[in-house]
Amino acid sequence: MKTDKDLVSINDLSVSFNTSAGVVSAVDRVNFSIRKKEIFALVGESGCGKSTTAYALMRLISEPGEITGGKIIFQGQDLLSLSRREMFNIRGKKISMIFQNPLDSLNPVYRIKSQLSEAIVLDKISKKDAWKKAVEIIKEVRIPDPEERANSYPFELSGGMRQRVMIGMMISRNPQLLIADEPTTALDVTIQAQILEIIKDLKEAIETSILLITHDFGIVAEIADRIAVMYAGKIVEIGEVFQIFEKPCHPYTQLLMGSLPRMNKKEGRLKTIFGNVPNLINPPIGCRFHERCPYSKKECQEIEPKMEEVEKGHLCACILTRK
């Protein structure tokens, strides 16, 4: 269901991994859209498939994984049907990605200046101009002494600065969509706050949409506009940030919200979810959460719940929401 406000629309996306133990259904018929100028958070616990979904968006899934179905509509085209060359022109230019550990993403033997300009020159700008632009970008991401920093090597910068350089690099070509995979997990709280401010400003300044992949509900509460909650390869709930936090609809989301430490122990214990994440090699039939759901009924084991709108902009995949 694509509207004009949508920047990218993911339809029935499925990704599986062929391992020696069997075929892992890591992402199963996932549907969501990211609008223009919004921060969309894809949240879930480890193994839920959120990173895999992000990588699939960039067509960076490699052996033993493969995209087994679905469409990714971006600017009128299905990304999954593009040739490698066409996808190459999109990656880095129209859709960019920053990762969790900036130290791993920057080449330790090249100066910051050269790494930043490496991407810029692809737009047919002269090397000299690209270097100038690189310094400007460093200024934009608020690194002090930009000229000096531009001449530094990655190891001379702190974690926070490196992440800012990463962001600078990834937005240097003004992408429409920036995918941020756990961008602040490795950073201290105060540095994290600075990075989140930069990400928020990007939305306004260069009109980039951001797909935020994270397990940290704190940063989601701080900057996300809309959220999709994933569990065992499926999306169980989508909604605006206030809807998800204050009126969570899916039992998994409800339990997850209840397990967040939002008060002091004097006010009671945290909610927990008994059981374990199901094996995705032979996922349970019906709802993938039914084995751990406190409201589970017989139908939950048989019918796979469809996403239904419970209020404007708020969708939930649970047969019990009909009530």
Added chain:
Amino acid sequence: MKKIIEITNLKKYFSIKKGLFKKKIIHIKALDNISLDINEGETLGLVGESGCGKTTLGRTILRLIEPTSGSMFFKGSNTSKASGESLKELRKKMSIVFQDPFSSLSPRLTIRTSLARPLIINGVKRKMIESKIKEVIHKVNLGAELLFRYPHQLSGGQQQRVSIARAIILKPKFLILDEPTSSLDISVQAQILNLLLDLQEEYKMTYLFISHDLNVVNYISDRISIMYLGKLIELASVDEINTNPRHPYTLGLYSSSPILSPKYRKRKKIVMSGEPGSIIDPPAGCRFYPRCPYAKDICKTELPQLREIKENHWVACHRAEKINIAK
């Protein structure tokens, strides 16, 4: 309130010789004059960012790192000077749980062996060992079938439970928890936090809970202490720290820390500029001076001492009374 741990003027300096002829010595002041008391039965949260020294403090209390100077007492016994048999006795009463559950267990030992070792080396009789292991595995809500498995066959949450089981098997009175849930998923974190609270009640333990996650610390602590670059800068009850922080760094920290609800996202945030300084040969005055929006001249030259600004509320700041918190 009885005190279980008393730390006075604790220092840990790492000296590194630098330069071509190894003449120049630089001091990494990981712990710089820490004085702290922990009350029996409480959970003291210890908060700070990387390089603040919280991890070093935990390990120094247990003598995994040797202090440079200062004293530490456990229920009146001097732990900083203990050695040999007396150190071994003290180690039975204090224990630690680490952040990464997988690397907290030797990959080549079965769960059962990892749990048995503390008992064996402390002279517990053969017959008692099996029953104690079974007892503790049950207490952390794990099944006995896990005993003969290896760590890599367990999930992160299960590994952390085994780590906790090993830490409590000798029934210690004081447990240091060093980022025990930072590597875990939210739902697993909730289970572990609940478990820790249950165990604390049952075994009547005192906790030192070290973490960088303010939400978790606010949940589990009775009192909270804040460290910055090797120094203790504020100490107060959890309510007091949240409603009336008196150190500019605490203010900045709590302000920039994400709140688990979108309701507060538009709050006025004090986003601190710059990066945390260095603990290598730090400057003379207050360590926070370069980043402090309230700084005055005195802050540059004179190191503020930890003082009781209000009952049971300690701050190390010259300007603590003037801090204005606009909520």
Added chain:
Amino acid sequence: MINNFIKDGLKNKTFCVGFFIFFSVLFIAIFADIIAPYTYDEMEIINKLNNPNQQHLFGTDRYGRDIFSRVVYGSRIALWVGLIVVIIESFIGISLGLLAGYYGGITNRIILFITDLTWSMPPIILALAIITMLGPSLNNVVTSIAIVSWAQFTRIVRAKTQSLKNMPFVEAARAFGENDFNIIFRYILPNVMPSIIVITTLALPSAILLTSSLGFLGLGAQPPLPDWGVILYNGIPFIRKAPWITIFPGFAIAYTVLGFNLLGEGLRDILDPKLKI
């Protein structure tokens, strides 16, 4: 754990070929008495320097000794010497590596210094020097190879120990009172084992090759012991007239060394990712 190991093993071609070769050499060594038609020092001067024929599969040497039997019995020397050498050098190398890695400081510097000394010299030359000093004999071969080769264990064990000693599970052990001895043997050593196993299987062919080299230079086993290198050495003067005296032991050396190398590489492929720390 063992089941998975066997499963992985069978999938890895290098390991399978290596294991087959290793097993065949072991088999021949154990059942040498049954396989070899003659003893290794039986001389039939009448039949000296015979071509390979029905009675003498590999031909005979200048004393009429059956080359086939000598090569077969030679496998015992190769394996036996290899085994003893590896046991000695691994014992020295692993102990020094553990001490250097765990205690650091001066201990580390001293051990590192000695290790670098032996490691930086070409093994064959150093072995030559040592055995020339001690005098040629099989025992001295063992000694000189052990001295020359223990460093390969120390380097890896030291590095692994250094990284392991800072792991939380070691800190936890110290926290509940384990002493240094227990920490090294119960916690660190078992986790260094996979690396040690791999080095051992690669150290064995090196030792065999070095033994044969020394034997070839006349500095190894003394006659009439059928060390493969010695057989080769004795065959050189007759290389035109009776090339079989050199071909067959040469082939035996190559076959065995290749086999152990493949076995070691296969083992490394199987063990490394699994038990990686």
